[in-house]
Amino acid sequence: MLDGHVALVTGAAGGIGLATAQALAGEGAEVALADLDEARLDEATRTVGPGALAVPLDVTRRESWERAVAAVEGHFGHLSILVNNAGISEPADIETVSDDAWNRHLAVNLTGVCLGMQVAAPALRRARRPAAIVNVASMLSLRPGAPFAAYCASKAGMVALSQSAALHFAETGAGIRVNTVHPGAIRTPMLERYLALDPDRAAAEARFAAVHPLGRVGEAQEVAAAILFLVSPAASFITGAALPVDGGGHIRA
Ligand SMILES: NC(=O)c1ccc[n+]([C@@H]2O[C@H](COP(=O)([O-])OP(=O)(O)OC[C@H]3O[C@@H](n4cnc5c(N)ncnc54)[C@H](O)[C@@H]3O)[C@@H](O)[C@H]2O)c1
Structure with a gap:
């Protein structure tokens, strides 16, 4: 489904990001895996195959994004798929969340996604085929939970x-679609x-x-399958x- 595509997946050293990189590569895409944790990233990249590229990235820093996108374009020739998956989650409710935790959640989960879309946009516009972005949100952005104040706010x-960006890219004829996936509790x-x-x-x-409602936690591959669908021509x-992608969690009473 993805022959000729080049994908950059953030937070790909493990969990949903790694499963996504494997799924995209399985459908023929060239894949760059990006993460802050360089040791785990190299190991993860080897599991995707000899053609996969490891790209060190701190999603909270613009210069880091600029280096990463340039590395992908330089190595593969273009970039047509961006999966903003890197994220952090620490428990704290509205009365106990520290300034530090609040700022870190917003920096990684919100600013990181903004920087990623902004820095990658020129490359995605230049791509030789229809481009797509998937941002990994959460069931908790549809149905917030009290113990996760900063996380819910950052993901919402x-x-x-993402929807603002979807409108912008549509209205400017950029050929870039933007969608979000909302995992429930996933084994990662x-x-x-x-x-x-x-x-x-x-x-x-x-x-x-x-x-x-489906009565179990989800698997990373089940989220990867939804991301694969959203970036694909389907x-x-x-x-x-x-x-x-939450076993019905968002409609639970
Ligand atoms: N696992 C779940 O139950 C669940 C549920 C809903 C949403 N999500 C979301 O799915 C995404 C992936 O989560 P996961 O469960 O695979 O988590 P994970 O902790 O296994 O993986 C997250 C990855 O992001 C990387 N990362 C963190 N900060 C970074 C930064 N500043 N720059 C670059 N990389 C950074 C980490 O090193 C890690 O490899 C996250 O956005 C998370 O919020 C997960």
């Missing part, structure tokens, strides 16, 4: 930003960090599973959409 902001290192906070890991996983008339 990212959805509005991020979820593992939450499970590790509870001495009874099995009970903690059961609580996360119960949030989804979604050629879809932009500004918010696709939940």
Whole structure:
């Protein structure tokens, strides 16, 4: 489905980002994996195949984005798919969230996505084929939770930003679609960090599973499949959409 495409996936050293890089490569795309964690990134890139490129990236820094996009264009010749997947999540409600945690959530989950779309836009416009951006939001941006104040706010902001960008690129004839995916609790290192906070890991996983009407946590490959659909020609008339991948969690009473 993606022969001739070149994709840049952020937060690709593990979890949903790595599963996405593998899925895109499996459909014929050339893939650049980007992450802050360079040691894990190199290892992850090897699992995608010899043609994959590892790109060090701190999504919160414009110069880092400029270097990353230039590296991808230099190596593969163009860039046609951007998946803004890098994100952080730490628990804290509105009364306890620290200034530092608030600022970090906004920097990575919101500003990072803004910088990514802005810096990559000229390259995506230059791409030799229809381009697509998918931004990884959360079920919690559709259905907020009290213990995740900064996370919910950053991800909800990212959805509005994505829809604004979708309109802009459509109205300017840029040939760039922008959509968001909204995972529920997905088995990744991020979820593992939450499970590790509870001495009874099995009970903690059961609580996360119960949030989804389908009665289990999701797998990274299930989110990757939704991202693959949204960047593929099968979604050629879809932009500004918010696709939940949460076992029905967003409609739970
Ligand atoms: N796992 C879940 O249950 C879940 C649920 C909803 C949404 N999400 C979202 O999915 C995305 C991927 O999450 P995951 O579960 O795979 O998490 P993860 O922690 O396993 O992976 C996130 C990756 O982002 C990288 N990263 C963090 N800050 C960065 C920065 N400044 N620059 C570049 N890379 C940076 C990390 O090094 C890490 O490799 C995140 O945006 C997350 O908010 C996850």
